[in-house]
Amino acid sequence: MDWKRNKHKPTVPIVNADLTTEAGQQIVWELVRQEHVMYVHLAPPCGTYTRARERPIPKWQLRLGAPNPQPLRSDERPEGLSPRHMTPLDSLKVQKGNEIANFFAKIANYCLDERKLFSIENLSGSLIWEMPDMKAVCRREGVNMVDFHACMWGSSRDKRTTFMTNSKELESLRKQCNHQK
Numbered sequence: 372m373d374w375k376r377n378k379h380k381p382t383v384p385i386v387n388a389d390l391t392t393e394a395g396q397q398i399v400w401e402l403v404r405q406e407h408v409m410y411v412h413l414a415p416p417c418g419t420y421t422r423a424r425e426r427p428i429p430k431w432q433l434r435l436g437a438p439n440p441q442p443l444r445s446d447e448r449p450e451g452l453s454p455r456h457m458t459p460l461d462s463l464k465v466q467k468g469n470e471i472a473n474f475f476a477k478i479a480n481y482c483l484d485e486r487k488l489f490s491i492e493n494l495s496g497s498l499i500w501e502m503p504d505m506k507a508v509c510r511r512e513g514v515n516m517v518d519f520h521a522c523m524w525g526s527s528r529d530k531r532t533t534f535m536t537n538s539k540e541l542e543s544l545r546k547q548c549n550h551q552k
Contacts, residue, residue, distance in 0.1 A: 391470040403478055403487075410488040410538070413475045419443045419451075419461075419468040420499040449501035469502070476504035479535070483511055488538045495531035505535065513537045520548040 388395035403411055424442045433439060443465050444451055451457075451465035475491055482489035491508075493499045495518050500506070508514060514537050521530040523546040531548070534541050 390474060391467045396474055399474075399478065403481065408487065410490075411478060411482055412490050412492065413478060414492045415471045415475055415499060416468065417494050417497055417499070419465050420449075420472075420497045421494060422496050422498065444498045446498070446501060449498045450503075468499075472499050472502050473504045476502070476508050479508045479514075480511075483508075483513070483537060488536070490534045490536035490538060490541060492532055492534050495533040497533070500533065500535070509535055515542070517541050517545045518547070519544045520546055522548050 386398060388398045390396055390399065402408065424440045428437055428439055441457075441461075442452065443457060443461055450469055451462070454462040457465065479489050479491060481487075491505075500509070500516070509516065514535060517534045517536060519532045519534060521528055521532065524544075529548055534544070
């Protein structure tokens with residue numbers, strides 16, 4: 372499944388759905404609840420959860436007219452800062468991010484109850500991991516956080532991703548960057 376405004380061109384058939392709507396969520400539930408589905412991978416958008424919003428962008432980008440994004444969440448307020456500190460558009464993005472994160476937590480709980488494997492992927496250090504429903508899933512028996520450093524698997528980027536999962540097989544991806552490149 373994907374969001375209709377994803378800039379990437381798919382190479383396989385996909386279903387476009389807005390997971391902040393009941394109709395979009397129903398499509399996912401119909402897929403996940405099928406008996407033959409044994410593993411569910413979820414990757415919520417990281418835009419409002421990223422800590423990169425806490426760092427100013429380089430001056431050269433500012434000179435080109437790039438905006439300096441403001442934080443929308445904090446450790447104390449992972450569900451979002453007060454709307455009076457945000458533009459209406461940012462407030463809507465935070466609300467939709469919360470809906471998706473909470474929906475994904477429900478799917479993870481369903482998978483755990485039905486003995487299906489799942490993983491939820493987001494940036495390491497993302498504020499999504501501080502969301503109450505995500506923390507509750509993480510406390511369940513058999514759920515682990517696996518840190519995946521892409522540079523240790525051939526990527527030229529030092530991207531750090533975390534998987535919340537009940538799959539022991541994903542443990543093999545756990546590798547810390549050794550800064551050898």
